[in-house]
Amino acid sequence: MINTTNNNLKKERDNMEYIRNMETGKIELHFNKADYQALPDSTKKLIKSNFLFSRYSGAWVSRCKEPNLYHAVQVAKQLGFTEEKRIGERLSxxxxQERKADRVESRAERYEECALNAEGRARVMQAEFNDCRKDLSWVTQPNINSAGGRAFTNRRNKIVARYEKGFDEYRKSEYFRERAEIARDTASNSQLNDKVYLNNRIKECQKSINQLNKNIVSYEEILTGDRKG
Structure with missing residues (x-):
């Protein structure tokens, strides 16, 4: 339960609406940063356990989706969001799958851009060493204990260090390219040809149907109790 002592959010937001997004199957809580910061730590923890903040939506979006929204809705109501507003339409x-493919394709493009940027940084970081090593004496010159010798050694060490860091950027580039490849594979919906994947999705859908049926029974019992009361 939320501790409502000094809970300004509940006081100010009583009877306010939470959003049920029919497209995503999730609910959203819209309130400003100042309201959130004024909440007790226990309330913040409860919100975070049921919601994630989405910069895209500018709202706290439930971790779960239909038909598993019971706890998220209860938290919303305890915060004072007692009314529901539905937006969007339920997608086939x-x-x-089309929306998912579009999102994943956009993600793949971002990964590709990150890979190119990392590769560019790597080339810049290694360029000076690649140029200097053409002169064999630059590579083989021993460390000389003089002002000029120490200055040369320090500069060479810095160039070598940048060269080595360049490999880290190349590894980042490879990582992002792998992520992009995985994302594009997901966007292609190749998993729809996988019988195991399809069977798992069927089981998930059946589980959702069973949960919705349980919810209907629970709501009917509540309505029956209200009528008798």
């Missing part, structure tokens, strides 16, 4: 499976 084909539309969901």
């Amino acid at each position: 499976f084909a539309e969901q």
Whole structure:
């Protein structure tokens, strides 16, 4: 339960609306940063356990989606969001897959851009060493204990260090390219040809249907109790 002592959010937001996004199957809580910061730590912890803040939506979005929204809705109501507002339309499976593919393709493009940027940084970091090593004497010159010798050694060490860090950037580039490849594989919906994947999705859908049926029974019992009361 939320400790409502000095809970300004609940006081100010009583009877306010939480958003049920029919497209995503999730609920959203919209309140400003000052309201959130004024909440007790226990309340913040409860919100974070049921919601994630989305910069894209500018709201706290439930971790779970339909039909597993019971706890998220209860938290919303305890915060004073007692009314529900529905937005969007429920998407068909084909539309969901299309939206998912678009999002993943955008992610793949961002990964590709990150890979190119990392590769560019690597080339810049290694360019000076690659130029200097053409002169064999620059590579083989021993460390000389003089002002000029120490200055040369320090500069060479810095160039070598930058060269070595360049490999870290190349590794980052490879990592982002791998992520982009995985994302594009996901966007292609190749998993729809995988029987194991399809069977798992069917089981998940059946589980959702069973949960929705349980919810209907629970709501009917609540309504029956209200009528008797």
